[in-house]
Amino acid sequence: GKNSMILFLFYAIITLASLYISYYMLEVDETFFRFLLIAKKALIKSIFVFFLPKFIHYLIIGPTSLIISFDLFIFEICFFTMIITDFFDKSIFTIIPFILIGWKSLFFILIGAYDSIFWSCILAFFIFVIYRTLNDIFFFFLNKESIGFGDILCLWVFSFYTDSIGLIVTFWLASLLGLLKTLVSKLIWLRSPINSEIPFVPYLYLGYQTMLSLMTFKYVYNFFSM
Numbered sequence: 001g002k003n004s005m006i007l008f009l010f011y012a013i014i015t016l017a018s019l020y021i022s023y024y025m026l027e028v029d030e031t032f033f034r035f036l037l038i039a040k041k042a043l044i045k046s047i048f049v050f051f052l053p054k055f056i057h058y059l060i061i062g063p064t065s066l067i068i069s070f071d072l073f074i075f076e077i078c079f080f081t082m083i084i085t086d087f088f089d090k091s092i093f094t095i096i097p098f099i100l101i102g103w104k105s106l107f108f109i110l111i112g113a114y115d116s117i118f119w120s121c122i123l124a125f126f127i128f129v130i131y132r133t134l135n136d137i138f139f140f141f142l143n144k145e146s147i148g149f150g151d152i153l154c155l156w157v158f159s160f161y162t163d164s165i166g167l168i169v170t171f172w173l174a175s176l177l178g179l180l181k182t183l184v185s186k187l188i189w190l191r192s193p194i195n196s197e198i199p200f201v202p203y204l205y206l207g208y209q210t211m212l213s214l215m216t217f218k219y220v221y222n223f224f225s226m
Helices: 002-026 032-038 040-060 070-089 095-110 114-141 149-159 164-188 201-212 214-224
Strands: none
Touching: 002 032, 002 040, 002 070, 032 040, 040 070, 040 201, 070 095, 070 149, 070 201, 095 114, 095 149, 114 149, 114 164, 149 164, 149 201, 164 201
């Protein structure tokens, strides 16, 4: 129908824009189409992660419940780009999370939601304090980071898009998915060692999208808010 066509065009534009942004930010010394071949595995993984929750949502609920907006457009392009670069080069360009934070802050100002900016900043501050504390503990005992700073920037972004409970659920689901993937890779596919670094932004995105789904929000959210 018409809604499906609009949704398809919306995400086709997002996909193309994210691919071009990733290409230029990664500064690959190849043509764009050559980059698509070089980054084939990373792009397949990125497309799978990005579209899996949308495909499930489309099958169960349908396209009419997906509200297309400029806010969603900015959010999706930024996260799709971060997913691609994290899979391809295990790097997250600092400018992208700050673009999202800056845009959301401007949006709050335009609608007069100054309290939302305040509480989002407070939440981001506590995330940074917890991050520094955990990193100090991990460095002391294991001589390694607990989580990368780029991942923390993504959590800062989510603090402007959800509340504290939603953020906890997002991180909990992301960690669970990351752990399951690591165990499957090690124990079933016999690939990377368990202590190897994995791209975490894709799991944060999946955790956030899962948190937004109605069933997860109803049961998991209530569990953390007891």
